[in-house]
Amino acid sequence: MAIIINLDVMLAKRKMSLTELTEKVGITMANLSILKNGKAKAIRFSTLDSICKALDCQPGDILEYRSETNLKDEI
Incomplete structure (x- = not known):
């Protein structure tokens, strides 16, 4: 898939655990x-909104x- 989820990167930048994000x-x-x-195959805008707020x-x-060709180059 060409959509990359950087949730782990943002959690690290905010020094927040997945458990803490779950609670918030x-x-x-x-x-x-x-x-x-x-x-995940989809994300609701309301979920994305809540994550961005937290x-x-x-x-x-x-x-x-990332285009499919860029993804193949990384593998």
Whole structure:
């Protein structure tokens, strides 16, 4: 997939654990783990909004687009 999830990067920058984010956002640990590991197929805008509020960041800090050719070069 060409959409990269940088949730782990933002958590590290904010020195916040996934457990702490779960408590602030009100989303299950399992669902946040799926998102963090890039296994999610979709994200609701309300979820993205809550995560951005909790991490004090922009959606572009969490979501990144890379073309398929760039992804193949990295592997």
